[in-house]
Amino acid sequence: MACSETTGWPGLDIVELRQLLLSWYQKHHRDLPWRNQRNPYYIWVSEVMLQQTQVATVIPYFHRWLERFPTIDDLAQAELQPVLKAWEGLGYYARARNLHKAAKLIIKNYNGFFPNSLAEVLSLPGIGRTTAGGILSAAFNQPVSILDGNVKRVLSRLIALSVPPSQALPQLWALSDHILDPDNPRDFNQALMDLGATVCTRANPKCDQCPWQGYCQAYNKGIQSRLPMREESTPIPHKRIGVAVIYNHQEEILIDRRPTDKLLGGLWEFPGGKIEADETVSDCIKREILEELAIEIEVGEHIITVDHAYTHFRVSLFVHACRYLGGEPQPIGCEEIRWVKLDELDQFPFPKANIKIIEALKERHKKT
DNA sequence: GATGCGTGGAA
DNA sequence: TTTCCAAGCAT
Secondary structure (H helix, E strand, O other): OOOOHHHOOOOOOHHHHHHHHHHHHHHHOOOOHHHOOOOHHHHHHHHHHOOOOOHHHHHHHHHHHHHHOOOHHHHHHOOHHHHHHHHOOOOOOHHHHHHHHHHHHHHHHHOOOOOOOHHHHHHOOOOOHHHHHHHHHHHHOOOOOOOOHHHHHHHHHHOOOOOOHHHOHHHHHHHHHHHOOOOOHHHHHHHHHHHHHHOOOOOOOOHHHOOOHHHOHHHHHOOHHHOOOOOOOOOOOEEEEEEEEEEOOOOOEEEEEOOOOOOOOOOEEOOEEEOOOOOOHHHHHHHHHHHHHOOEEEEEEEEEEEEEEOOOOEEEEEEEEEEEEEOOOOOOOOOEEEEEOHHHHHHOOOOHHHHHHHHHHHHHHHHO
């Protein structure tokens, strides 16, 4: 019974849909580095890196990561700092912290072997339903469905979903479950994501190349470019931040490590804080450094202004060179403080906005 | 169940 | 330039 009124998707011949998609995949699949093998560790790393991150961005990180941490045991034995350094620039740093944490758990609870049951995989930090399905289907060919951004878009168009995907998650999960080919779960899930990434794209979908064109309700209604429906978005605030590059008498620079489990947790930064209304940049920097580190400084020349966009706000960092005057630095708003030479900054993991500051410091150092 | 969590590409 | 949103998860 391929087509059933009782499934809630009348007119969907799922046997035909599976066949069409798998045939398309045989010819048009992407050749991706984590697809050449079935090592659960490799696939796990790729799945986590791919969370909210595009394939092209992930590929170089994936290769460097496996060179640096070839096995689960290597990862579990490593300190957190080199783990964050390997993740530097990739964003959502909790992913790296959770990967590290989960590696230790796998050594402890599973004798170093990546678990192969859904409940066990889901229990690992940083692995949710989609990532678990991705790993179990790709590594073990288990029939566990997925619902990532690609699948949401493909399925929303297939059934011409009239609300944003976030308002129909149970229905979309049920559909992903329903159409998953129990005989070829590995290829089917990969094919669904490839279709979304290369054919059923957000803008300008290539419907003339789509194996599901004849079944796609959005295409048949001519509304494929307007689906899926947009999520509601709220305007994001813009913060102005004063940042201090503080030099001591040995020309060392003060950096601090951010609290774990918060924004950019565990990464290093140049200290500073929000510029209040009616406050000058210099006044802000002096105040923040006194509040956060309990030291006196003299605010000097402007080095660079860095604009950076995060998911929920934008910032402008007004960076000034500063001179250390006195007081013993206290880690009041951070985990740790260090004085380091300019050449040593590369050894610490920094967020992207701070990398731009480091580059500016190196340029400045060349000139003087 | 809403919100916090990075960065980069595309339009 | 701005906006959207990518192989989502945790709390």
